Amino acid sequence: MKHSKKSHKEGRGSFSGRIGYVLAVAGSAVGLGNIWRFPYLAAKYGGGIFLLVYLLLTVSFGYVLIMSETALGRMTKKSPVGAFASFGNSFPFKLGGWLNAVIPILIVPYYSTIGGWVIKYLAEYLKGNVQEVAQDGYFTGFITDSFQTELWFLVFAALIFIIILGGVRNGVERMSKIMMPILVLLAIVTRPGALAGVKYFLIPNMKNFSFMTIVAAMGQMFYSLSIAMGILYTYGSYTDKDMDLEQSTTQIEIFDTGIAILAGLMIIPAVFSFSGGNPENLQAGPSLMFITLPKVFASMGIGTAAGILFFVLVLLAALTSAVSLMETCVSTFADEFHWSRKKCCVFMAVVMIVLGSASSMGYGALDFIQIFGMAFLDFFDFLTNSVMMPLAALATCFLILRVVGFKKISEETEQSSSFRRKKLYTVFLKYFAPICLIIIL
Ligand code: PFF
Numbered sequence: 001m002k003h004s005k006k007s008h009k010e011g012r013g014s015f016s017g018r019i020g021y022v023l024a025v026a027g028s029a030v031g032l033g034n035i036w037r038f039p040y041l042a043a044k045y046g047g048g049i050f051l052l053v054y055l056l057l058t059v060s061f062g063y064v065l066i067m068s069e070t071a072l073g074r075m076t077k078k079s080p081v082g083a084f085a086s087f088g089n090s091f092p093f094k095l096g097g098w099l100n101a102v103i104p105i106l107i108v109p110y111y112s113t114i115g116g117w118v119i120k121y122l123a124e125y126l127k128g129n130v131q132e133v134a135q136d137g138y139f140t141g142f143i144t145d146s147f148q149t150e151l152w153f154l155v156f157a158a159l160i161f162i163i164i165l166g167g168v169r170n171g172v173e174r175m176s177k178i179m180m181p182i183l184v185l186l187a188i189v190t191r192p193g194a195l196a197g198v199k200y201f202l203i204p205n206m207k208n209f210s211f212m213t214i215v216a217a218m219g220q221m222f223y224s225l226s227i228a229m230g231i232l233y234t235y236g237s238y239t240d241k242d243m244d245l246e247q248s249t250t251q252i253e254i255f256d257t258g259i260a261i262l263a264g265l266m267i268i269p270a271v272f273s274f275s276g277g278n279p280e281n282l283q284a285g286p287s288l289m290f291i292t293l294p295k296v297f298a299s300m301g302i303g304t305a306a307g308i309l310f311f312v313l314v315l316l317a318a319l320t321s322a323v324s325l326m327e328t329c330v331s332t333f334a335d336e337f338h339w340s341r342k343k344c345c346v347f348m349a350v351v352m353i354v355l356g357s358a359s360s361m362g363y364g365a366l367d368f369i370q371i372f373g374m375a376f377l378d379f380f381d382f383l384t385n386s387v388m389m390p391l392a393a394l395a396t397c398f399l400i401l402r403v404v405g406f407k408k409i410s411e412e413t414e415q416s417s418s419f420r421r422k423k424l425y426t427v428f429l430k431y432f433a434p435i436c437l438i439i440i441l
Helices: 004-009 018-029 032-044 048-076 080-085 091-126 138-143 146-165 167-189 198-202 211-224 231-237 245-274 286-299 303-337 341-361 376-404 406-414 422-440
Strands: none
Touching: 018 167, 018 231, 018 245, 018 303, 032 048, 032 198, 032 211, 032 245, 032 286, 032 303, 048 080, 048 198, 048 211, 048 231, 048 245, 048 376, 048 406, 048 422, 080 091, 080 231, 080 303, 091 138, 091 146, 091 286, 091 303, 091 341, 091 376, 138 146, 138 286, 146 167, 146 303, 146 341, 167 303, 198 245, 211 376, 211 422, 231 303, 245 286, 245 406, 286 303, 303 341, 341 376, 376 406, 376 422, 406 422
């Protein structure tokens, strides 16, 4: 409020307060990752024991990385490239900053392709086509029809730009304040009662534990908390010095994990009972959301309503996440090249159309092009999540360990509150985070 006029004039937006900030970061974190990725990973890698490992990693490793990125963003008032450059101008700083900044530029086009698929399914449920979408081959028929996939991708992309052009407060914050409460409500409403599978998901059993449980839980934690994509730097840079960083971080983690657990409670029992109780039958990735679940809906009496509610939920989750990715891209260009918000949007629209169309048509008209044997969408997903994000997180750890120092992070945190988990933060960043990141790599 007191600073808003000035910062708007200078082109750097800001959140109006803590609630706006927490909901915007929660909006970023809660996405496709929570609704389809978390449930199938939990089912595949041990059920309750996966959940336990995931929770432990979230409150330790996840907490450390969220705090680090947000504090660096708020300290420098810059998105990732500028934040790294504030501490040095040599090549490693440039590399670390751009690594964090390029990730959302590569993710948002393919994320929006999937966003387009979600709108298409929602449109079909609204038309009452609950049986059609459940038919064998429907999904494959759709994703190989390049006209359709491109059309729905463009609809989703247009929604993102409408919100982004509204600015930080009127666009990102207002959207989050409206959509996140609806999302929570939908996540609670769409949950069927206790069925077989709930026990498997909630009660840890060491028999189901394997090394892959840790690796998968760690990868999912990154994905789900929107870590190492430049987002938290950017959103941190939009906050005031009196905003309690630790409390907000805790609330964001509770929000994100809560929705993931609700999604697990919704999907695992339903698909479990549908597929005869075998976790192996839980299909990974898109097939779960676009093939298996529609079959579950088609077998229910209230399939149309369930389908509509579910896909509205997924659409809201995907949209708020895509907006955070796009906001980070826009913010980087505005900071580094001093472009207007509009110019940044035009540039990103071109990038979106080129890379997003490649992803949208990658299973249809462009299926003759494969990168390392993968279609565009799978390639971008692999490149960003498995290769670039662990490296970007390592860059943040090294920036703090080698250059910024714990003292400055403490000072930044203590501007708004006492640093209650300082010990945990220091020990984790020093000893665990780099080792964990190398394991993921
Ligand atoms: N954290 C969000 C999700 O769980 O879907 C957004 C996200 C964006 C995740 C991009 C992963 C990703 F590569």
